[in-house]
Amino acid sequence: MTESYPLRTFIAHAVLILGILIVAFPIYYTFVASTHSLQTILRPPLPLLPGDRFIENYSEALFGGVGRIGGVSVGTLLFNTTVMALGIAIGKICISILSAYAIVFFRFPLRMTFFWLIFVTLMLPVEVRILPTYKVMVDFGLIDTYAGLIVPIIASATATLLFRQFFLTIPGELVEAARVDGAGPFRFFKDILLPLSKTNIAALFVILFIYGWTQYLWPLLVTNRNDMNTIVIALRKMISFADADTEWHLVMVTCMLAIVPPILVVVLMQRWFVRGLVDTEK
Template sequence: MIGSSPIRTFIAHAVLILGILIVAFPIYYTFVASTHSLQTILRPPLPLLPGDRFWENYSTALFGGIGRIGGVSVGTLLYNTTVVALAIAIGKIVISIVSAYAIVFFRFPFRMTFFWLIFITLMLPVEVRILPTYKVMVDLGLIDTYAGLTLPLMASATATLLFRQFFMTIPGELVEAARVDGAGPFRFFKDILLPLSKTNIAALFVIQFIYGWTQYLWPLLVTNRNDMNTIVIALRKMISFADADTEWHLVMVTCMLAIIPPILVVVLMQRWFVRGLVDTEK
């Protein structure tokens, strides 16, 4: 066991607190700006304490229309982004776990060829695939739709690889015991594999939810209507080159509302997320 002294403990805590302050201060400063009027923000220096416009600014952003994004409310943007993030996260997990299940537990011709074809897609950058994918979305009429925003992002070679590696650690005796008990492929998958995979699923859900929430390039391409924008795209549209044309108090409100859902997902699923990454008792 590594020994520690009061001085080492103090230094460790001091460094930790300093790191937290460095990370948290910009978020706090954004929150402070979101509670002041536009005139206060444009007249530096910005106060370090929250103002008296909290309810007014947040209600205007959530339920009112913001001019620079066509009168769309932040509530609509949050709904769009939540749908996209959930659909991408759940879709990636479902497709990946089913494909990994087929590759590991079924014997069919060219099984490993299909796996390596999936794996090779990791070597293709997004820029290589994005124009052909966009052309397909246009031909299918999926521009400005939730399907167009989510379907091309659901396939995940990384998640398939992770599930495959986990399934390969499952003892063959367990598979044989399930077969002797009369468990078919679907029952084996539902009653045995899914419960064993719940920590991996939770960890991947957190990662993929944040991945979907922060998407910028693809939503920028496939959305033309302001009411179909995600919150990241809307934030860019809300900012003008001229400070006077930008409603900075509403921009700051939108920034705060944009970071709350990912933080909640990480906090609420932290225990499962950590277990899914470090659990070795397979």
């Protein structure tokens, strides 16, 4: 029998509501600012209710271009960032799951040596190897390209380790049964491992998509043209030291548009994300 504690329940809900308000209010205030004119934003205090320039401001940012970033539209920035985030997430998952598959299910010389070499790269983040990586991108002519944004950071030792640990939990009897049924390596991977790994893949996709979406240092170095900037880089360029030179209404619109795709990914995939992290029954 479950006992009811009305006061304890009320306090718990009050704390949760207060936490939501503290987290959500800056986002709401940004949205309010994105619906007002520049003159209204520069003349404090900013109203707490949305203004009447929602359509005008969002249309100007998405299709009209922003002056401080060379007239590039926020739609172009969103496209660049989406391509980069998807490329990083999908690339990391593909490389990691294939690496883990080879390490766990194949027997070849120096197998564990290769695994530990992959694992050691956890101590070599992009910031440590950024100069030689940039030199390689220059030599291959990949500056201001999507390949230059994606390829240098698609390898993931963390995802490889997670897939390896999951593959080690697969019973040997399942592998033997697949072999008896005549399943080759590719069929075993496609028909058995991938379906079993779908929750892990979903959880990693959410994490890696957000990781790729919020990248700052590498896109800052590898892109020189404004039309190849990601939305995070463009936000920094849009802000000037002088308030009068900053189109704050467009900055606020860009901020709102920048957080929409990651939120959608988390909301749409939250069930798979949670199952991939906590579900032990595959």
